[in-house]
Amino acid sequence: MDCTQTIRARRSIRKYKPGAPVPEEDVKLMLEAAMMAPSARNTRPWEFFVVEDQGLKTKLRYAHPFASMLDTASLAIVVCGRPEAQAGKVAGYWPLDCGAAVENLLLQAAALGYGTCWCGCWPSPRISKLQELLGTQSVPVALIAVGVPDEDPPARGFYEPDRVTWLRG
Helix, strand or coil, X not given: CCHHHHHHXXXXXXXXXXXXXXXXXXXXXXXXXXXXXXXHHHCCCEEEEEECCHHHHHHHHHHCCCCHHHHCCCEEEEEEECHXXXXXXHCCCHHHHHHHHHHHHHHHHHHCCCEEEEEECCCCCCHHHHHXXXXXXXXXXXXXXXXXXXXXXXXXXXXXXXXXXXXXX
């Protein structure tokens, strides 16, 4: 699948085939893609938690009100920001940088045939509970369910020409 096809094939998946394995080498490809994302002055202000433990996935599910798909997902990847990694002119760009990493991860997963669902964490009151569960001081930006899809929802994105302003000389 090429880039154009992958972007158009990606969906938010909320139903997964329970127990379907996601090999570690595929997870590493997703993480590598995430870490290839651009970041302000290449500060790479992120860290990733790969959660395969069902007990911890269940706790994450209850800590995040929109993460019920973790019941059947093979794993969760929590993308966390490290604000302290950025200072001076690039201070404060870590949420954008983490968002770019998340999108790369989602697209790599889709290219490998996996489904994902991006559940936003930052900014919200649920951050402290997620930090506690993960044992980290970094800031949870996104909780991503990953697994083998057990649904094929229609595309929800589309091109809207009225949202584009062309400024031509």
